[in-house]
Amino acid sequence: MILVTGGAGYIGSVTVERLLEAGEEVVVLDNLFRGHREAVPSSVPFYRGNIGDIELVARITRAHSIDACIHFAALAYVGESVSEPSRYFENNVEQGSALLRALLGAGVRQIVFSSTCAVYGEPREIPISEQHPQQPVNPYGWSKLFMERMLEGYDKAHSLRFVALRYFNAAGATEQHGERHQPETHLIPNVLSAAIGSTAAVDIFGNDYPTPDGTPVRDYVHVADLAAAHLLSLRYLSEGGCSQSINLGNGNGYSVLEVIETARAITERPIPVRSQPARCGDPSILIADATKARELLGWSPRYSELSEILRSDWEWRIKNS
Numbered sequence: 001m002i003l004v005t006g007g008a009g010y011i012g013s014v015t016v017e018r019l020l021e022a023g024e025e026v027v028v029l030d031n032l033f034r035g036h037r038e039a040v041p042s043s044v045p046f047y048r049g050n051i052g053d054i055e056l057v058a059r060i061t062r063a064h065s066i067d068a069c070i071h072f073a074a075l076a077y078v079g080e081s082v083s084e085p086s087r088y089f090e091n092n093v094e095q096g097s098a099l100l101r102a103l104l105g106a107g108v109r110q111i112v113f114s115s116t117c118a119v120y121g122e123p124r125e126i127p128i129s130e131q132h133p134q135q136p137v138n139p140y141g142w143s144k145l146f147m148e149r150m151l152e153g154y155d156k157a158h159s160l161r162f163v164a165l166r167y168f169n170a171a172g173a174t175e176q177h178g179e180r181h182q183p184e185t186h187l188i189p190n191v192l193s194a195a196i197g198s199t200a201a202v203d204i205f206g207n208d209y210p211t212p213d214g215t216p217v218r219d220y221v222h223v224a225d226l227a228a229a230h231l232l233s234l235r236y237l238s239e240g241g242c243s244q245s246i247n248l249g250n251g252n253g254y255s256v257l258e259v260i261e262t263a264r265a266i267t268e269r270p271i272p273v274r275s276q277p278a279r280c281g282d283p284s285i286l287i288a289d290a291t292k293a294r295e296l297l298g299w300s301p302r303y304s305e306l307s308e309i310l311r312s313d314w315e316w317r318i319k320n321s
């Protein structure tokens with residue numbers, strides 16, 4: 001059985017959907033701070049609580065025979081981490097550390113961890129491979145890097161094996177699940193909310209980055225492709241694979257303005273924009289070199305074009321609005 005922390009969140013709920021389709025048994029632990037109870041099917045055992053609650057994690061591991069954990073649960077907003085760093089270190093690092101101790105205590109030694117391209121900081125070369133130096137530029141990135149280092153320590157000392165998946169920008173939707181954070185800070189949901197009319201305009205943060213049109217460039221990867229990489233990582237670990245850190249991205253970069261233009265074409269709506277000052281801790285370009293994911297896991301993303309990713313989110317949003 002697989003323990004999924006943060007399984008009521010955006011990427012977690014899609015991964016639970018895919019695990020169930022693959023015939024896996026799943027149990028979810030989520031405090032619902034930013035997740036949705038209805039995103040987890042009623043057939044899945046659900047525990048509402050904190051990953052840092054060692055007693056609760058011990059109870060879950062006693063009640064279910066846990067073979068592996070996919071650890072999504074975290075706070076994940078770059079801007080919030082800059083203004084409120086202690087929340088990020090408490091939630092992601094202190095509670096994450098308690099979770100790992102509880103899992104080790106229960107003999108769970110296979111972990112797939114949600115890491116991020118934010119562990120690299122301002123890139124020195126593009127595309128970014130896993131060998132790129134790790135120098136985060138915000139507390140969110142540091143909180144994920146601390147967790148990666150902790151996992152490495154537990155690997156050496158206690159033979160815990162892990163795959164740290166460093167996602168670039170998750171986006172898109174399946175038929176059942178899409179992105180609905182509250183507050184929403186991610187570009188694509190905000191662009192499509194403006195297209196639907198639930199917000200007046202999209203904020204563009206900064207227009208003088210060293211990029212072709214002055215707005216930041218990101219690598220968008222479909223949430224279903226991310227979910228597929230988690231299943232492949234579980235298989236890799238269950239076959240005895242050693243610990244790895246692996247990038248997940250499409251290798252294509254799109255600027256904020258390109259995302260908005262593509263969304264206008266797909267939605268056939270105007271999408272008004274508003275200029276705002278650049279945000280602290282936002283690198284100018286983040287594009288993945290995901291060769292390792294392809295070679296080691298056999299991962300091959302089904303959605304490589306921004307337009308396909310946007311369309312999946314738009315269709316889901318129209319259906320659920």
Ligand SMILES: NC(=O)c1ccc[n+]([C@@H]2O[C@H](COP(=O)([O-])OP(=O)(O)OC[C@H]3O[C@@H](n4cnc5c(N)ncnc54)[C@H](O)[C@@H]3O)[C@@H](O)[C@H]2O)c1
Pocket residue numbers: 005006007008009010011012029030031032033034035036049050051052071072073074075076091095114115116117166167168169170171181
């Ligand atoms: N969305 C992205 O583009 C992206 C990119 C890189 C990495 N990530 C990482 O992927 C993971 C999932 O991201 P997401 O976009 O699905 O976020 P999300 O906020 O939708 O999901 C996170 C879930 O974790 C839960 N949670 C948070 N702290 C918890 C705690 N202490 N105890 C129990 N539950 C807790 C929340 O309630 C939420 O349901 C996060 O670890 C995030 O850092 C996301």
